[in-house]
Amino acid sequence: MTWLLKRVAVSLLLVWVVATVVFLTLHMVPGDPAELLLSTxxxxxxxxxxxxxxxxxxxxxxxxxxxxxxxxxxSQGDLGNSLVDDYPVADEILLRLPRTLELIAAGTLLAVAIALPAATYAAVNAGGAFDRAASAVAAVLQALPVFVLGTLLILVLAQWLRWMPAGGYVPFxxxxxxxxxxxxLxxxxVAKGLAATVFRMARASVLDQLSRDHVRTARAKGLTPRRVLRRHVVRNAMIPVTTVLGLQMGTLLGGTVLVEYVFNWPGLSTPLLRAVEGRDYPMVVGIVLTVSGLFLLINLVMDLLYAVLDPRISRS
Structure with a gap:
């Protein structure tokens, strides 16, 4: 419990630091919001x-x-009103945040569902044709900018083949x-970069676990390869993968701006870009603090997952 309270306290301190930095940075940007709002x-x-x-x-x-x-x-949960349209910032964020989180969650699930099995199979069959092909694909995906991939997806699947819509949003x-x-789409x-990163980390972690003494001992005892992989390899290999996954999911909170723009997905990107252009301090601060708070929350959840995967961590 002390371990958890320490991490919560550190997270709250970081939220205050981020809030202070954002507030001071915006007030140092040249330009008067009042003049911008009244200029026509x-x-x-x-x-x-x-x-x-x-x-x-x-x-x-x-x-x-x-x-x-x-x-x-x-401290009272009041983010103020937008300087542009006098609309409550909190209401705007509550309207658009679920859409961004839905996009991140869908991309993360897709990335993990593809990358983890592929990485495990590639590590078990290291040096084989699948391992070489999957590693090459991961390298290409990691180097490919998200707006390029998004444009290619729209061009091929939406414009040429007409299999998918180019973009937009309809409530569920x-x-x-x-x-x-x-x-x-x-x-x-969203999933492409995360899948490539998770694949590379998971493959390296599984390879490392396969060479450990306790894995060789389990094999010598006559355990089936599937049971050795499930109980002694994958579980331990997930600790560094969880670290990377937590950091990447937090990064996705800020990295979905281009994806939402390319596919016309009405998440947080639209009010954020509009607020930056119009010096809308309350809106910018509200969105940045929301993203920062979620980033810290994700990392806190990942810390709890570490403790589940390796109980020694919670005693450190």
Whole structure:
């Protein structure tokens, strides 16, 4: 329990650090949000109107006063309202976050379902034709930019073969079949890099476990190869794989922006890009903090998985 409390405390401290860094960074970016909001057609806004808007938004107060109010509201779960349309930031995030998480979850499940069995089979048959082919494919996928793969998927499967829609979004409750069809291509684009990374790590980890003394001892006792692989190889090999998987899943939270843009998937990317362009501080801070918090939560869950896979970790 002490081990878990320490990690929760560290996670909360990191959230505060991220919030502070994001707040200060945005306020150091050149440009006045009030002027940007009131500018139309390249015409300079009325200085009186700019001053009134700055006062209404609280931008005329000292930076420390704004920071303190920001922390107080954040501790209450209040992310403020968008400077662009005065819409609550939390409501916008709650609307779009499930779509991004769904895309990440689908991509992760697809990557793991393909990479782990392929890596195990390649390691058991190291040096064979499958091992060489799978390793080559993993290297190509890892080097291929996600927007290139997304464009190729749309060009081949949607434009040439017309097997899949090019992009879009339909709520699951409205049309489950259409929803899953639209989810497939962006999930493949999200999964490609993760699958390549998991494959390479899992293959190396399984190869390492196959050479361990306890595995040779299990074989000498007459255990079947399948049982040795399941009980003595795969379980121990999953610890470093879990580490990589946790880090990569956290990275996907920020890496789905291009995928959502290419496939017109209405996740967090659209309000984030709009907020950055319009100096919408509350929206940017809210989305970045949400992504950072989820990243830390994922890593905390992975720590718990380490303890399940290897109980010695929880006592360290």
């Amino acid at each position: 057609g390249g015409t300079a806004p009325d200085p009186v109107a700019v001053a009134e808007l700055r006062e209404r938004l609280g931008l005329d107060r000292p930076i420390l006063a704004q920071y303190w109010e920001f922390l107080v509201r954040l 409750a409205q049309d489950p079949g259409r929803h899953l069809t639209l989810l497939l 962006p999930s493949v684009a």
